[in-house]
Amino acid sequence: MKLYTLRQTTVVCPQCELVFATPIAKMPKLTRNSAVETDLHRVLPDAAIRASLIAMCPECVYAWWLSGFTPHFILPEMVADSPPIDNAKKFGHAVLSGRKSGAHSLDRAIIALNGYWCAREDFQPAQKWLELSARELYEALSDDSWHGNRGRYQFIMGEILRLMGEFHDAVRFYNLVDRRSVLPKELIDHQIVQAKNGDSTPTLIPPHIVEAIFLPKPQVIPTAESMAVGA
Numbered sequence: 001m002k003l004y005t006l007r008q009t010t011v012v013c014p015q016c017e018l019v020f021a022t023p024i025a026k027m028p029k030l031t032r033n034s035a036v037e038t039d040l041h042r043v044l045p046d047a048a049i050r051a052s053l054i055a056m057c058p059e060c061v062y063a064w065w066l067s068g069f070t071p072h073f074i075l076p077e078m079v080a081d082s083p084p085i086d087n088a089k090k091f092g093h094a095v096l097s098g099r100k101s102g103a104h105s106l107d108r109a110i111i112a113l114n115g116y117w118c119a120r121e122d123f124q125p126a127q128k129w130l131e132l133s134a135r136e137l138y139e140a141l142s143d144d145s146w147h148g149n150r151g152r153y154q155f156i157m158g159e160i161l162r163l164m165g166e167f168h169d170a171v172r173f174y175n176l177v178d179r180r181s182v183l184p185k186e187l188i189d190h191q192i193v194q195a196k197n198g199d200s201t202p203t204l205i206p207p208h209i210v211e212a213i214f215l216p217k218p219q220v221i222p223t224a225e226s227m228a229v230g231a
Contacts, residue, residue, distance in 0.1 A: 003028045004049050008076035011069035013057040020059075021076035023052040024066060032211035038191055038203045039159035040152070040213070041113070047122035050114060051087035054094050058083045063093035064101075065111075087122050088129070091115030095132065106146065106153070109136035113156070120202075127164075134160050151181030155188065162195045163202065170195040184212050 009024040027049070030036075035043035044050050056063040058080050072079075085093070091114050098108045116129030137157050141150065158173035174192045177183060187209050194203065205213075 004045060006048060006052060008081075010072040010074050010076050010079055011055055011066070012072050013060060013062055014064075014069060015062040016057060016060040018057055018059040018080070019072050019074055020057060020080045020082055022055040022066065022069075022082040023048070025049045025052040030210075030214055032207040032215060034210060036205045036210045036214070038187070038205055039113070039156055039163070041117050043204075044117075044121055047087040047118050050118040050121060051090050053114065054090040054111075056082045056085065056090055056093055061093060061097075063090055063097045065094075086124075088115050088119040088124060091118060091129075095136070104140065104146065105136050105143065106140035106148075109133055109140050109153075112136050113160075130160055130164050134164065149181060151177045151179075152183060155181060155183055155191075158191065158195070162191065163200055165198075165200045167195045167198055167200075182213070182216075184209055187213075 005026045006023050007026075008021045010019060010021050012019050027044075030042060037043060053066055054063055055066040055069045061083070091111050094111045095108050095115070097103075098111065112129060112133040116126050116133055119126040119129055134157070137153065137160065140146075141153060141157060154173050154176045158170045158177070161167075161170035161173060171192055174188055174195065177188050187205065
């Protein structure tokens, strides 16, 4: 049985309203045994799978997350296809589209990171993607106007810098991560040691930490009855 599949779907460009066909992926659910690296991304078996997360209009070349395009009922065979382009380059076009449309630097940083992961999955040079991700994410973290899990993105910034070989700055960002990140201290401490040892290699997260981050058990709120019987 195929765990990952690609097929064509039809969408409407939100910029020029062209109807076109673009790939869409079906992926298995994340489990504790899924391959996840310490920059908190899921490793995919083929760059085309990740590239399908981005749709690119063949008319105006607007590119963004596929989820930002409205589905259409016309069969994919009846409309134009998205332009043929290298997998990782789709993310570059999406970053440019984001800048033109005023998308927040955090959104652009996540897209640039996916470009890095996609380039690696396609066995292509990826350093420029790390540099782009670092610029975009640094800009996002310098903006105090947005509210979210900043600690988690500070951790990711540390990972980007470690992967770039900027170990001193990586440790500085790791040390900014607090409990609100909901990241295990074991993971943060491990990455600090890895950076201090000058290790810039991509690293897989062990299954128990994958489970703790992405598959947390629902918190059980005790009732008066359960407390009374020592449950």
